Amino acid sequence: PSQSAGTQWEPENRWGWSQSEVGFADSQPQPSTEHSIQVRLAGDKRKHNEGRAEVYYNNQWGTICDDDFSIHSANVFCRQLGYVEAVSWYPGSKYGKGEGPIWLDNLYCTGRESSIAQCTSNGWGVSDCKHTEDVSVLCSEKRIPGFRSEDPLLNQIENTNIKVEDVRIRAVFSASRKRIPVTEGYVEIKEGGTWKQICDKNWTTKNSRVVCGMFGFPAEKKYNIRAYKTSASRRKHKYWAYSVICKGTESHLFSCKMGDRIMTLGGNVTCENGMPAVVSCSPGLAFSPGSHSGFGKAFRHLLVRLKGGAQVGEGRLEVLMNGEWGTICDDGWSLHSASVACRELGFGTAKEAILGARLGQGIGPIHLNEMDCTGFEKSITDCKFSKEIRSCTHEEDAGVRCNIPAMGFQTQIRLNGGRTPYEGQVQILHEHNGTLIWGSICGEGWDIMDAMVVCRQLNLGYASHAFQETWYWYGDTDADNVVVSGMKCSGTEMALSHCPHDAKVSCPKGGGRYAAGVSCTETAADLVLNAKEVEETSYLEDRPMNVLQCAMEENCLASSAVNTSVTHGIRRLFRFSSEIHNNGQADFRPKTGRHAWIWHECHRHYHSMEVFAHYDLLDSNWTQVAEGHKASFCLEDSNCIDGVQKQYECANFGEQGISVGCYDVYRHDIDCQWIDVTDLKQGDYIFRIIVNPNFEVAESDYSNNVMLCNVRYGSLRVWVYNCHIGKLANSYYEPDQKEYFTGLWNNQVF
Numbered sequence: 001p002s003q004s005a006g007t008q009w010e011p012e013n014r015w016g017w018s019q020s021e022v023g024f025a026d027s028q029p030q031p032s033t034e035h036s037i038q039v040r041l042a043g044d045k046r047k048h049n050e051g052r053a054e055v056y057y058n059n060q061w062g063t064i065c066d067d068d069f070s071i072h073s074a075n076v077f078c079r080q081l082g083y084v085e086a087v088s089w090y091p092g093s094k095y096g097k098g099e100g101p102i103w104l105d106n107l108y109c110t111g112r113e114s115s116i117a118q119c120t121s122n123g124w125g126v127s128d129c130k131h132t133e134d135v136s137v138l139c140s141e142k143r144i145p146g147f148r149s150e151d152p153l154l155n156q157i158e159n160t161n162i163k164v165e166d167v168r169i170r171a172v173f174s175a176s177r178k179r180i181p182v183t184e185g186y187v188e189i190k191e192g193g194t195w196k197q198i199c200d201k202n203w204t205t206k207n208s209r210v211v212c213g214m215f216g217f218p219a220e221k222k223y224n225i226r227a228y229k230t231s232a233s234r235r236k237h238k239y240w241a242y243s244v245i246c247k248g249t250e251s252h253l254f255s256c257k258m259g260d261r262i263m264t265l266g267g268n269v270t271c272e273n274g275m276p277a278v279v280s281c282s283p284g285l286a287f288s289p290g291s292h293s294g295f296g297k298a299f300r301h302l303l304v305r306l307k308g309g310a311q312v313g314e315g316r317l318e319v320l321m322n323g324e325w326g327t328i329c330d331d332g333w334s335l336h337s338a339s340v341a342c343r344e345l346g347f348g349t350a351k352e353a354i355l356g357a358r359l360g361q362g363i364g365p366i367h368l369n370e371m372d373c374t375g376f377e378k379s380i381t382d383c384k385f386s387k388e389i390r391s392c393t394h395e396e397d398a399g400v401r402c403n404i405p406a407m408g409f410q411t412q413i414r415l416n417g418g419r420t421p422y423e424g425q426v427q428i429l430h431e432h433n434g435t436l437i438w439g440s441i442c443g444e445g446w447d448i449m450d451a452m453v454v455c456r457q458l459n460l461g462y463a464s465h466a467f468q469e470t471w472y473w474y475g476d477t478d479a480d481n482v483v484v485s486g487m488k489c490s491g492t493e494m495a496l497s498h499c500p501h502d503a504k505v506s507c508p509k510g511g512g513r514y515a516a517g518v519s520c521t522e523t524a525a526d527l528v529l530n531a532k533e534v535e536e537t538s539y540l541e542d543r544p545m546n547v548l549q550c551a552m553e554e555n556c557l558a559s560s561a562v563n564t565s566v567t568h569g570i571r572r573l574f575r576f577s578s579e580i581h582n583n584g585q586a587d588f589r590p591k592t593g594r595h596a597w598i599w600h601e602c603h604r605h606y607h608s609m610e611v612f613a614h615y616d617l618l619d620s621n622w623t624q625v626a627e628g629h630k631a632s633f634c635l636e637d638s639n640c641i642d643g644v645q646k647q648y649e650c651a652n653f654g655e656q657g658i659s660v661g662c663y664d665v666y667r668h669d670i671d672c673q674w675i676d677v678t679d680l681k682q683g684d685y686i687f688r689i690i691v692n693p694n695f696e697v698a699e700s701d702y703s704n705n706v707m708l709c710n711v712r713y714g715s716l717r718v719w720v721y722n723c724h725i726g727k728l729a730n731s732y733y734e735p736d737q738k739e740y741f742t743g744l745w746n747n748q749v750f
Contacts, residue, residue, distance in 0.1 A: 037117040039080050041137065043095030044251045044335040049139040052095040053077055055103045055116060057124060062103035064116075065129035066091035072111035073119060078139035080115055082147035090136040092355040096335050097131035105129055132332055166190040167253050169215060169279060172231055181287060181405035184223055184280040187211055187253075189240045196240040199262050199271035200278070206248030207256070208279040213339065213349035214252045216313075216405035217281035225278075232275035239269040239276075249375025251335050251349035251403075284346025286312070286494070287405045304344055304380055306400070308360035308526060308584070308700045310461045312494055313347045313402035316359045319367050319381060326365035328380075329392035330355040337371040341380045342402035354399035360526045360700055361394040361583040363725060371398075394583070395641075409457045409495040414438070415518065417473030422460050423519040425470040428496060430483040439483030440515035441496075442507035443468035448695040449491035450499065451518040457495050460520035464698035465591075467517035482511040491702070524700040525658070526584030527691050529707045531723035534689070537577035537668045538720040540677075545569035550602035556628060556672035560679055573674040574626075574718055578613065579638075580691055581663040584700050587647070588658040590635060591696045608635060608656050613666075614693045615675050617711065618686040625685065628675040637662040680713060687711045687720060 040061075041051030053064045074086035105127035109119035171177040171185040187207075188195045208220040243259035250256050262269050305325070306315030317338075318325050338350030366389045373383035411429075416438075418424030430439040451463035486502030493499050507514075545564050548571060551557055557571060564571065582588050590597070590608035597606040612635070615628035634650035637659050644661035648654065658664050666673050687709040695702060706726035712719040 037115055039077060039116060041081065041139075042098070043136070044255045045095050049078075049083060049141055050095070051136060052093065052098055053135050053137045054098060057103050060100055061098075062101040062125075063098035063131065063134040064107055065102050065105040065127050066133045066135040067129060068106045068108060069135045070109070073107050073109040073116070074137045074139075075111050076109045076113045076119065077116055077137050079144065081139060082144050083139035084142040084144055085140050086137055087140050088138045090138070091133065092330070093132050093134040093334065094136045094352065094355075097332075098134045099131070101125050102127040102129050102131070102134070164189055164191055164254070165193070167211070167214070168195070169211065169281075170195070172228065172278075180408055181216070181283065183217065183283055183405075185278065186276045187279055188276075191240060194238065196238045196269075197271075197276035198244060199239050199269075199274050200276060201262075201271065201274045202243040202245070202259055203277040204246070207244055207246045207253075207277070208281075209248045210246045210250045210253055210256060210349075211279045212281035213343070214403055215281065216283075216287070216348040216403045218284050218343040218346055218348065219282045221280050221282045223278055223280035228278050229275060237271070237276055239271050241269045247375075249336055249339070251339055251351060283405060286346055287407065302345065304341055306345065307362065307704075309399070309401075310522075310524075310700065311401075311456055311459060313342070313345075313404040314354075314359065314400065316354075316357070316362055316397050316399045317341050317380070318362060321365075321367045321381075324364055326367040327362035327394065327397040328371065329366050329369035329389055330357075330396045330398040331392065332370040332372065333398040334371075334373075336375045337373040337380065337383060338398075338400040338402075339375060340373045340377045340383060341400055344379050345402065348403035348405075350400050351403050352401040354401060355396070357395050357397040357399075358585070359399040360397075360585055362397050363394070363528050363583070363704070366392050366394070366397075407494065409497075410459060413454065413457055413496060415454075415458065417470070418517075418519075422521065423473075423517070425473045425515050425517045426454055426496075427515075428483065439481050440511040441487060442482045442485035442505070442511065443470070443514045443516045444507060444509070445486060445488075446516040448698075450487045450489045450496070450516070451520075452491045453489045453493045453496055453499060454518045455520035458520070461522040462520065462524040462698050462700055463518055464521040464524070465519040467519070469513060470515050470517035471513035473517055482507045482515065487516070521586070521698055523585035524698040525582050525586050525588035525660070526700045526704070527588060527658070528581045528583050528704050528725065529689060529691060530579035530581060530663070531707060531709075531725065533579040533665075534576050534687075534707065534709060535720050535723050537575075538718055539575055539668070540716070540718050541573045541575050541674075542570050543573055545571060550600075551671050553602050554600065554672060556674070556676075558626065558676040558679060561676065564678075570678075571676055572678045574617075574677045574713075575668045575674045576720070577668040577673070578666045578689065578691075579663050580658065580666075582658040582660055584660060586698075587660060588635070588697055588699075590656055594653070594655075606653070609696060611693060612691065614688075614690045616688045616690075617675055617677070617680065618688060620684075622686070626675050626677050626680050628672065636664055638665040639663060677713065682713050682715060685711045685713060687723075688726070 038056035040054050042054050043052035045051040054061050055064060069089060071086060071089060074089040078086040103124055104116070104121045107119055107121045113119050168188050169182050169185045170188050171182050176184055187198050189198060205220060212220045239262060241262055243262060244253065244256050245259045246256035262271060303320040305318050307318055309315030317328050319328065333353050333355060335350050335353050338353035342348060342350045368385045369389045369392055370386040371380070371383050372385065373380070377383050413426060413428045415421070415424030416427050426441050427438045428441065429436050446466055446468050448463055448466045451466035455461055455463045482505055484501050485505045485507045487496070487499055488501065489496070489499035545566050548557060552561060561571060592608065597608045599606055616624050617626040619625050635656040635658055636648045636650045637646035640646055640659065640662035644659065646662065647659045648657040650656060689707040691705050692699060699705070704725050707723055708726040709720050709723040
């Protein structure tokens with residue numbers, strides 16, 4: 001580009017990684033010859049080596065469409081910036097929508113080109129894309145040896161040794177240094193390995209809002225400025241050379257513009273008549289002192305929630321409208337909108353606006369589309385949006401990953417002895433005689449909800465298994481001592497230290513080989529029942545006892561069936577179909593391999609799980625009056641959504657499972673697909689179905705494994721209505737289900 005390219009320099013890119021923001025290379029694009037093409041990484045980002053891919057062409061910055069983009073194109077782009085290679089690339093404007101033209105569409109690179117301009121495309125500016133399809137790139141940290149930018153302005157900035165490496169809030173007073181998380185203190189920039197303060201002369205509340213947001217806090221608040229002035233007057237400070245200008249909606253300080261150079265005196269940066277910039281942040285309820293009961297309880301009053309995420313502050317975003325929870329379509333979904341939702345939930349700004357139902361598909365209505373937030377709204381429902389959702393499906397459900405405060409939980413536990421970092425014996429730091437030592441947890445009573453907390457605390461995803469014996473990982477004898485027993489986590493806690501446990505350690509078998517262990521997974525299935533299918537297929541059948549002998553052997557009848565005549569007896573069965581969808585991120589597979597499946601001679605099939613579903617009828621006091629259960633003799637892909645191929649089929653002793661995007665149908669005419677109601681009086685009941693009731697297989701969301709229906713049982717038929725996804729006892733996001741149904745009962749809905 002000509003020298004005029006220097007005048008196109010944007011202050012937001014004048015942070016210290018200028019060399020990684022902008023690079024140059026001569027190129028011969030096909031079919032015509034063009035001048036050198038300038039490229040950069042832009043948008044709402046945290047690191048110098050990531051961002052929206054932008055191209056400077058014809059004196060204007062523009063973007064690249066994600067259509068046909070590949071890792072080969074990303075490699076070319078990153079090498080043009082001076083990085084060795086690309087790590088990944090992202091569709092759907094992950095770092096925010098760009099502006100100006102979309103210069104390249106259907107870009108195809110072999111990976112051997114030296115410039116993006118040498119790759120084939122539709123031609124400069126020829127595109128049918130929107131900025132919601134802007135492609136983003138993540139480059140490796142490793143630089144190409146000797147690579148330098150050819151832009152004079154950039155070289156000038158580099159020659160001043162500006163290299164911003166990190167940002168922090170440093171607590172100033174001794175009392176605040178002991179608090180976790182750190183909510184107040186100096187804003188400091190790390191440059192050239194040295195932490196420096198920012199002069200407060202041009203510092204604004206908008207800057208403070210951005211800093212608080214990036215550290216996981218929803219808002220900023222006032223602080224004792226007199227105390228900080230007194231403290232600042234007693235110390236020497238090392239100031240950063242530039243001011244910062246934020247709009248207040250940025251998700252990170254590095255997305256703000258870099259302002260004027262601060263005054264220097266004798267080669268030293270000074271802040272005449274000023275002091276270091278200070279922020280004071282308000283933590284969300286879940287992170288306030290003493291709030292250790294689980295991150296869900298803090299949000300019971302909200303009209304938004306996160307579902308399906310493994311970590312605190314991430315998940316599929318759902319909103320409550322017209323009395324029904326629903327999702328948001330990802331068309332136009334951006335960091336600005338995601339940040340509004342994150343702050344509303346009590347977190348900081350969003351570090352990622354997740355597209356394409358990457359955290360699982362929701363159920364129910366899609367309430368909102370084309371969200372357009374300024375970034376200052378108090379609720380996501382205050383933003384401009386479109387109710388036109390005909391073109392959206394749950395495959396486009398929007399999600400968020402929010403900034404949360406640094407609580408230091410990861411350093412309190414570890415996994416020992418596993419073959420990978422995702423598994424091992426759970427060990428916790430414990431104080432003994434004034435010294436912190438590692439200890440183990442008693443394996444007795446250890447379950448999947450406890451394991452869920454461990455995986456979350458270590459940022460390892462979801463729990464796939466909870467082990468009560470860990471002899472195969474036994475190895476660190478220094479941590480044999482059991483320091484905790486009787487863990488009773490609900491599964492929502494942020495750390496094991498928040499879970500109830502025995503007041504005194506009681507573990508008859510001791511630790512070592514019998515200590516608790518976990519296996520974690522980055523992705524998990526999510527089973528959801530189809531409510532409409534249950535309503536439409538329910539009926540009563542009087543079935544002769546002589547054809548129910550196999551069902552009798554498999555405990556599919558009420559206990560009174562043993563007294564029923566085989567030749568003349570009849571059992572009354574409440575029958576229905578169940579359609580179980582896998583809306584998660586991983587296939588649902590049986591816990592055990594085929595070698596451990598149990599052969600049932602009578603029905604001539606294998607059971608891969610002892611109990612796959614519970615069927616219960618409850619009275620008005622929520623007392624169980626009839627039950628059934630369904631062993632998963634066959635888990636298979638009965639059908640799938642468009643574009644998804646079936647993988648699992650039970651025939652010929654095949655592999656069992658439910659693929660992502662597929663569903664398994666247990667037809668009403670299959671043995672044991674019923675509840676024996678022979679002894680039940682006519683009347684009104686609650687019908688409850690629970691799939692994966694013992695949490696034997698990992699799921700991203702157990703709270704949607706329950707379906708509840710109203711049932712009226714008459715002399716000749718049964719009416720089933722108002723079926724909907726309920727909740728498990730440990731879900732904090734919804735009103736108590738028993739209270740809800742009791743209210744329906746009192747209002748004569750039954």
